[in-house]
Amino acid sequence: MKKDPITTLLLVLLTFCVAAIACVSFAFVTGMRTLHILQMESANIARTRTVAQALAGDTIEYSKHNPAILPLLRSVGIRTGGTETNKSSIH
Numbered sequence: 001m002k003k004d005p006i007t008t009l010l011l012v013l014l015t016f017c018v019a020a021i022a023c024v025s026f027a028f029v030t031g032m033r034t035l036h037i038l039q040m041e042s043a044n045i046a047r048t049r050t051v052a053q054a055l056a057g058d059t060i061e062y063s064k065h066n067p068a069i070l071p072l073l074r075s076v077g078i079r080t081g082g083t084e085t086n087k088s089s090i091h
Contacts, residue, residue, distance in 0.1 A: 063069045
């Protein structure tokens with residue numbers, strides 16, 4: 001029985017395609033895993049930012065009743081919504 005070269009060529013091509021698909025699949029799964037991890041980190045950052053903004057807002061509201069906290073707010077860079085600019089423009 002004679003071997004047909006086209007059959008051998010098609011088998012080699014099929015093997016190459018299977019190997020390429022396996023590599024692409026592995027890269028896709030790895031990329032999706034990384035994407036999922038980054039999305040979770042982004043959600044945590046957004047949650048932390050929301051909490052920090054709420055805390056800053058509550059601190060500014062508290063400073064209206066207790067102005068002794070204003071130097072601390074200035075030292076961390078929180079703007080107090082114009083209360084310190086009005087006081088500084090009067091002096």
